[in-house]
Amino acid sequence: MYRINRCMRPIAQEVIEGFRTIAVPTIGDAQGRFGCMSYAIKPLSPSMRIVGCAVTVQTYRADNLLLHVALEMAQEGDVLVVDAGAIPDTGLWGGLMTRMALRKGIGGLIIDGGVRDSQELISLGFPVFARAVSPQGGFKASPGSVNVPVSCGGTAVHPGDLIVADADGVVVVASADAPDILVKAQAIQAKEAALIEKMDRGETLFSLLGLGESLNRLGLKIPE
DSSP: OOOOOOOOOOOOOOHHGGGGGHHHHHHHHTSOSSSSOOOTESSSSOOOEEEEEEEEOOOOOOHHHHHHHHHHHOOOTTTEEEEEETTTBBBBOOOHHHHHHHHHOOEEEEEEEEOOHHHHHHHHHHOEEEEEEOBBBSOOOEEEEEEEEEEEEEEEEEOOOOOEETTEEEEEEOOGGHHHHHHHHHHHHHHHHHHHHHHHHOOOHHHTTTTTHHHHHHTOOOOO
């Protein structure tokens, strides 16, 4: 059944802000290598980055009517996360929608489908992560849903979940888990910083990670 639900913002702003300096791979590690979208969902430009809560959209094939609805509903900082059926040959988002999103302060777009006007989007500085770029426009006549659980890039996304995206890809953090994952990710950051300091002093990464023990368990060793 198709439906349009209210937007949800269950994560405290200070928690959202805490993720702004953490890379997507680090967050994925903090979640036990869980929650990362498919590598096929890529930024239009490597410099693009997104941090914000999801407004989810489920579109009908090659139709962006409900994406327009979500754009109308979304508020400052929200991230539009779109299940467009992984259809690569229809551009469901373009320059006019981007300009509207910028006026509203929308945080970015993640779409498992296509966009168009890519050079315009890049020049406007609006962060877009998409499966494909296609010049063919979509229809505005079919049903769909806003703020329901969706699958985007092979990953489940619920309304209000935290979305973090950078040049490495996109990761989803369940809203209820966000405070705990932030603490774990910050701990990983600190551990890696300590490792870098030790490597700068001449220690090897192999020894610091204790990988000799792993080799021994496999009955292998590095020749002397």
